Amino acid sequence: MADHQNRGSAVHREARKDYRWEGVDRLAYKEEGSAPFKDITRQVLITDAHLACEMRYFEMGPGGYSTLERHEHVHGVMIFRGRGHCLVGDEVRAVSERDLVTIPPWTWHQFRATGDEPFGFLCMVNSERDRPQLPSPEELEALRQNPRIAAFLDGRIRELD
Ligand code: MN
Numbered sequence: 117m118a119d120h121q122n123r124g125s126a127v128h129r130e131a132r133k134d135y136r137w138e139g140v141d142r143l144a145y146k147e148e149g150s151a152p153f154k155d156i157t158r159q160v161l162i163t164d165a166h167l168a169c170e171m172r173y174f175e176m177g178p179g180g181y182s183t184l185e186r187h188e189h190v191h192g193v194m195i196f197r198g199r200g201h202c203l204v205g206d207e208v209r210a211v212s213e214r215d216l217v218t219i220p221p222w223t224w225h226q227f228r229a230t231g232d233e234p235f236g237f238l239c240m241v242n243s244e245r246d247r248p249q250l251p252s253p254e255e256l257e258a259l260r261q262n263p264r265i266a267a268f269l270d271g272r273i274r275e276l277d
Contacts, residue, residue, distance in 0.1 A: 124166055135175060135197060135236055137161060145174065146183065151250055155180030155229075163243070170243055175236035176200075176229045179271070184226040184256075189245035191219040193227075197236035201268055202227045206259075208268045224251065224259065228268065 130138045137159065145156040155177040162171040173196065174182065184203070193202075195215045202211050203226045204219055210230070211217060219225045229235035251259065260266040 124164060127162075127164075129161070135173065135234075137173075151183040151185065151248070153181060153183045156182055161238070168243055169240050172239045172241065173236060174227075174239055175234050176227070177234055178229055178232050180235070181228040181271075182226055183248065183250070184224060184269070185248035185250055186222050186224045187246050187248045188221045189242040190221060191217075191225070192240035193217040193219070194238045195236075196238050198229065198233045199231040200227055200229045200235040200237075203265060203268055206262055206265065208264050226268075228271065 129140060132138060136142065140159045140161060143158045143160070145153050145158050157175050159173040159175075160170060161173055175197065176182070193216065195211045195213055195217070197213065199210070199212045201208055202217055203224065204217060205223045205225075209217075227235070227237065256269075260269065
């Protein structure tokens with residue numbers, strides 16, 4: 117019954133040019149210096165107190181990458197623009213427009229742009245979420261034992277195609 121009292125309000129945001137949306141700010145990916153990343157921005161497309169998830173749009177320039185991290189919360193990703201590679205657990209895959217990727221809990225993940233164009237993806241995430249963990253030097257070394265992951269982390273990504 118109480119559900120009828122507090123509906124919130126509908127939101128309609130028109131798409132704008134250049135992968136922007138009406139009334140949506142283009143934000144820093146994360147606080148500068150808080151974690152390694154390169155040339156990546158964040159837009160929060162959908163957030164609603166009645167919804168247990170949010171949808172964001174991340175975009176990186178050529179050679180850009182997101183933070184290598186893991187956490188309990190989950191991501192559901194759709195590649196929206198361009199081409200890249202993603203590391204999920206111990207797998208590195210090439211991804212392009214409209215591919216889908218899920219990141220399970222506590223799984224190392226990173227996205228890297230390849231090609232000469234921007235690389236963008238939609239990312240669905242829990243509204244309430246834990247703080248990401250970064251790899252320790254030992255954990256990074258363990259990941260690097262896999263030559264494909266080492267090549268990915270070093271940006272030698274074109275060799276992987
Ligand atoms: Mn993450």
